[in-house]
Amino acid sequence: MLERACRLLQSYNLRNTPQRRAILAILIESRGEHPDSEEIYRRLKANKTGKKVGRATVYRTLELFEKLGIVARLTLDGTPARYELILPERFVHHHLVCLKCGKLIELDDLAAKEFKNTVFRRKGFTVADKAMKIYGYCRDCQNAEQSGKSTAVIDASASIQ
């Protein structure tokens, strides 16, 4: 992973700086957690051994990594963007996003493939490999959601006020 990134940087005359290495290291060690920019920044600061890193650099680096195809940016509603490594061996990253707890669950490609074909057939729309996000409720939150469903209108009135 690290070597792959180094090669990519080199091939574009981009510099292999300690900041970029540190951010990549955090992305590697937090695989599956989908940290946001603030979380990455926090971890950089916690890491006393490394150089000082500014918030702007975090954003600029993540943007760069995204362009290089090293990192995927995930956005969910109005919340801060979250980032994850793109693993070369498993290119497709569909996500199930829990509307209650915000958890991201990765969906295997197989289930998606058939659906993508259907969408293409019906609408001429090509589903992007890395960008499919499905909103709903995860197993853990499901009971709560179902009991809340029938009282949705009452919930609305409760939150007004």
Place this chain on the structure above:
Amino acid sequence: MLERACRLLQSYNLRNTPQRRAILAILIESRGEHPDSEEIYRRLKANKTGKKVGRATVYRTLELFEKLGIVARLTLDGTPARYELILPERFVHHHLVCLKCGKLIELDDLAAKEFKNTVFRRKGFTVADKAMKIYGYCRDCQNAEQSGKSTAVIDASASIQ
């Protein structure tokens, strides 16, 4: 639609103000366009016959309508939220979101149903009726996307600089 909204407001002791009526009217006349808050605000200002409406009121009204189930809020990446009426007769609103031109295409429920079942079977994840968003490339943008696909890395280097 208007009557339905009036009844909803009444039933919660919420007031039927000219601002709320104006915003609802815009949502009705812009069906299928998915305007964002700024676009709604702009149309309100353009409408000289109506009262003056502040930005905050637009946000507060849209939030209220969302809670009442009149309006659905759509968020796409880092772009401003977009809004659409929820039509009672067609409750489900899956969207195909074009990553290139930003167009939203509504996906009929049938194609989605089967996929939802698969997801539930495999992951115990319940896909929310109103919140499924599928990213990809619409028919119109597709040729451009395909020719760009193979040169993705070059594109990245081009936008660096």
Place this chain on the structure above:
DNA sequence: GTTAGTGCAAACGTTTTGCAAGGTA
């Protein structure tokens, strides 16, 4: 008259940008 709703402006949190200083190749 009561209370919900409004406009304004200021605050908010995330992200982007300008710029001079610093570090990599």
Place this chain on the structure above:
DNA sequence: TACCTTGCAAAACGTTTGCACTAAC
């Protein structure tokens, strides 16, 4: 040496909030 990259601070952006005023019921 060249110029990419950084940190800082300030700005930008969409959105939310506090408050005194207004208007619906």
